Amino acid sequence: MDLYTYYRSTSSYRVRIALALKGLEINAVPINLIREGGEHRKPDYLAINPQGRVPALRTDAGDVIIQSMAIIEYLEERYPSFPLLPDDLPARARHRAVAALIGCDIHPLHNVAVLNRLRGLGHDEGDVAAWIGHWIREGFNAVEAWIGDQGFCFGDVGLADVYLLPQLYAARRFNVVLDAFPRILRVEALALQHPAFKTAHPDAQADKPE
Incomplete structure (x- = not known):
């Protein structure tokens, strides 16, 4: 492929x-x-x-x-x-909810096309940074309340974690303060030690600039 x-x-x-x-x-x-x-x-x-x-x-x-x-x-x-989704139907829905929250409600609002449109409308970099931080924190508030207290988002690694880690990478790239999200930070710490997440990380990609 x-x-x-x-x-x-x-x-x-x-x-x-x-x-x-x-x-x-x-x-x-x-x-x-x-x-x-x-x-x-x-x-x-x-x-x-x-x-x-x-x-x-x-x-x-x-x-x-x-x-x-x-x-x-x-x-x-x-x-x-x-499998990225568990057998239990409500559990599958919880994973999908986190994935949709990140993929549909957070990420599109800091996509480069959206940010360039804000700049094109006359907003300076301070406005752009405030916009990014607002929407990431807004979405992470919901994710933090929704995920569990142990392990990955819902215990074993799954779809929710596949979506959460890249969003955390973006949050850090945009200097969003994450101290208010201990559950999310727990998941990040676990994932950063997992071989699959290490392989997929931007820093491990051949096209990353030196």
């Missing part, structure tokens, strides 16, 4: 975690989002993903899947070994 990715893209990061947890080998194809002109806007990449974003996954059969949520759902159904 080919994964079109960018080292610090949070949505790419979550797909890399899912792949690593399932022990799946992939060929990483770096797509630089910040190089002048943007590799994601080039015709060759737009032919793969017309939205011009990462990640995109080309399967062994040649099918292309875009959007991290769809990719992770595909991986979960196609490769059920090391």
Whole structure:
């Protein structure tokens, strides 16, 4: 499989975690989002993903899947070994709720396209930083109240953790203070010692600048 990715893209990061947890080998194809002109806007990449974003996954059969949520759902159904969701239906819903809260309510509001739009409307970097911090803290307040007191988000590692760790990486990159979230920080400390999360981390990617 080919994964079109960018080292610090949070949505790419979550797909890399899912792949690593399932022990799946992939060929990483770096797509630089910040190089002048943007590799994601080039015709060759737009032919793969017309939205011009990462990640995109080309399967062994040649099918292309875009959007991290769809990719992770595909991986979960196609490769059920090391499931990311438990058997219990309410427990599965709890994992999905955290994933949706992060993937739909937090991450899109600090996506580079949104931040550039704020800048284009005349907001300075102080305004942009305040915007990012507000929405990450708002979402983390809900995640902190929702997850459990032991282990990963809900005990064993699963879908919620796949979404949470990249969002924590983004929060730290944007200098968001996280002291108010001890449960979330507990999950982060556990995940950073886990081999799959280490493999998927932005610092471990070949396209990370020196």
